[in-house]
Amino acid sequence: ANSRRDVYLDPDFYNQTVPSEAGDLLARIYRCSTGNEQELFGGQVTSSECAMMLEFLKGNKILALLEAGLPPEATIAHKHGWTNEIDGLIHTMSDSAVVFTPGGDYVLVIFAHTQEQFLYDPANRLFARLSQSIYNAYNPDNQAYWYDN
Numbered sequence: 001a002n003s004r005r006d007v008y009l010d011p012d013f014y015n016q017t018v019p020s021e022a023g024d025l026l027a028r029i030y031r032c033s034t035g036n037e038q039e040l041f042g043g044q045v046t047s048s049e050c051a052m053m054l055e056f057l058k059g060n061k062i063l064a065l066l067e068a069g070l071p072p073e074a075t076i077a078h079k080h081g082w083t084n085e086i087d088g089l090i091h092t093m094s095d096s097a098v099v100f101t102p103g104g105d106y107v108l109v110i111f112a113h114t115q116e117q118f119l120y121d122p123a124n125r126l127f128a129r130l131s132q133s134i135y136n137a138y139n140p141d142n143q144a145y146w147y148d149n
Contacts, residue, residue: 022096023109026077029053030098032105051140054098064124065095066108069131071144075100089117095127103139 032040037069040050057077061067067076067130082090094111105133110127112118 015041017112019094019109021112022079024093024109026096026098026107026109030105048113057098063133065093065127066097066099066110066131068124068128069133069144069146070099071142072134073102073142074135074144091115091118093118093123093127097131099131099135101135101139102142106134 012108028039029050033047033054035047037043037045037047037050054077057079058075060078060080063082065080066078072077076097076099080093080095080097081095083118085091092111092113093108096109099106100110108131109128110128112123131147132146135144
């Protein structure tokens, strides 16, 4: 996680990650759920336990962020979040997912940060449109479309 000394964000020492770590963990859970139990903690976690983890993450129905960019035939197992900084504003948003699609399953992790207050609607649209673009790359014959209000 963050080892920089020039930026202080009052981090929780035990509650930090970076996108590559989140993506690696989700990919390992996914591979473990398909039968490769050595992927997670050297086989100490079973395939059924990994599948259960993904089922819990599939229950995170928010209809926003990465999920908002997907069509109904896609299934997403994800964990979203944001942090309140020292100034009381939200500067960081994230969503980490395993996405199950007709064209292939994939892991997508987006962490976004701004010096200003994150405005939810534009940030949500950014995450959703990026998710839609990745989905469409995996599913050229089954595109997700964007409908603006």
